[in-house]
């Protein structure tokens with residue numbers, strides 16, 4: 520009989536996971552506490568921008584012409600509990616206000632809502648990113664509240680997808696890691712992931728703590744790699760060297776690799792910043808804080824890039840922002856996403872606005888989200904409109920659309936042809952040839 524899968528939390532991770540599970544052939548029920556999100560998903564619409572997800576949803580959401588009908592959504596925890604043989608927990612684990620530690624209240628609430636309705640043996644699989652030790656604690660919490668007791672078993676299966684590539688990363692992950700306490704849990708997860716396993720995706724079976732740590736370590740490594748190259752960018756700025764060429768030259772060494780060596784404004788988003796901070800907090804609780812002190816530096820280097828960008832913009836505005844117009848290209852924390860959580864671009868835009876400039880932001884997909892979070896900034900419908908009368912143009916999220924801008928056309932509408940490339944992604948020669956002053960982080964002017 521086909522496994523029935525419930526996915527609890529249908530945000531960036533859960534909506535994609537639910538659609539992918541339906542693609543693998545399972546009957547899937549997605550649960551969220553946000554009724555608007557559930558209404559949208561039921562209508563086959565994606566509540567965020569994620570390439571390819573809309574097509575996958577429409578292929579499977581019940582009630583749509585030609586769909587497999589394998590995917591449905593609900594706001595009832597009881598319905599999800601009664602439906603699933605396997606329940607994936609995909610709820611948010613944000614940074615706690617004023618602290619580094621992760622806020623586990625959503626995960627706890629999800630377990631508490633599910634457990635009382637578990638009257639037959641099921642597997643509950645955590646996918647949210649959590650501090651090491653959480654799975655052990657949650658296993659007890661689950662068994663204590665479930666009528667079936669330890670028949671409601673827990674497993675941990677961290678997620679490594681990247682926003683913007685979520686669908687392909689979920690259908691064909693680089694690896695699948697599962698932390699399990701029984702043969703039964705491992706077998707069920709092998710069944711869930713039979714399709715990618717058959718396609719050769721490595722399937723790593725381990726204990727709870729190792730599975731949780733693989734996730735924290737992976738994001739820490741990625742953040743460290745980015746901050747490493749941004750530290751080199753600082754030195755390049757001081758020495759008059761070019762960090763983009765440095766990255767290329769380093770990247771040819773297969774032991775280092777070119778990926779994640781793009782220097783610029785640094786990392787943001789709903790994951791890397793909060794995850795390295797939560798990891799430091801957890802290591803502190805475990806008495807291993809010294810092991811991770813380098814992550815403090817990783818965080819500082821990252822935040823310094825934002826201040827440096829503001830400083831460079833001020834220089835380009837002849838030393839002061841008052842009465843100056845600044846165009847910001849990009850609001851999302853990275854291209855191909857509408858996610859603005861801890862967006863470096865918006866952080867820089869807001870700092871500059873606070874210092875007296877008139878800032879106009881344009882982003883191909885993230886404007887609506889940005890407007891809700893930063894209503895004080897002005898927003899434009901196009902890069903050209905944002906650049907109107909600008910004393911400096913800041914390129915802060917490297918959308919393909921910005922690489923394709925015509926420097927001559929933009930040059931017609933600005934007050935000054937001054938460009939700051941915060942992502943080292945534009946063609947410096949082309950902009951200079953069109954009469955622009957091109958400056959970037961970590962490159963000679």
Ligand SMILES: NC(=O)C1=CN([C@@H]2O[C@H](COP(=O)(O)OP(=O)(O)OC[C@H]3O[C@@H](n4cnc5c(N)ncnc54)[C@H](O)[C@@H]3O)[C@@H](O)[C@H]2O)C=CC1
Pocket residue numbers: 527528529530531532533550551552553556609610611612625628629632646647648649678679680681682789790
């Ligand atoms: N966004 C990403 O690319 C990735 C995220 N993660 C981790 O996955 C987790 C979720 O992240 P996102 O999807 O980005 O967050 P999100 O905020 O987009 O989605 C979380 C969803 O859970 C819902 N929710 C909260 N409490 C609930 C409950 N008790 N019952 C049902 N639904 C509930 C929220 O309404 C929201 O729709 C986090 O721990 C994150 O660190 C891991 C890998 C990738």
Ligand SMILES: O=C(O)[C@H]1O[C@H](OP(=O)(O)OP(=O)(O)OC[C@H]2O[C@@H](n3ccc(=O)[nH]c3=O)[C@H](O)[C@@H]2O)[C@H](O)[C@@H](O)[C@@H]1O
Pocket residue numbers: 648678679680681682683738741745778779780781782783784785786787788789790791852853854
């Ligand atoms: O735990 C998570 O949620 C996810 O976090 C990251 O994925 P994501 O946040 O979607 O985006 P990334 O592509 O990792 O980019 C993160 C940030 O780093 C920046 N970045 C990335 C690469 C680079 O070379 N330089 C750089 O500044 C991006 O602009 C962005 O702001 C990880 O890459 C995923 O593997 C992980 O699952």
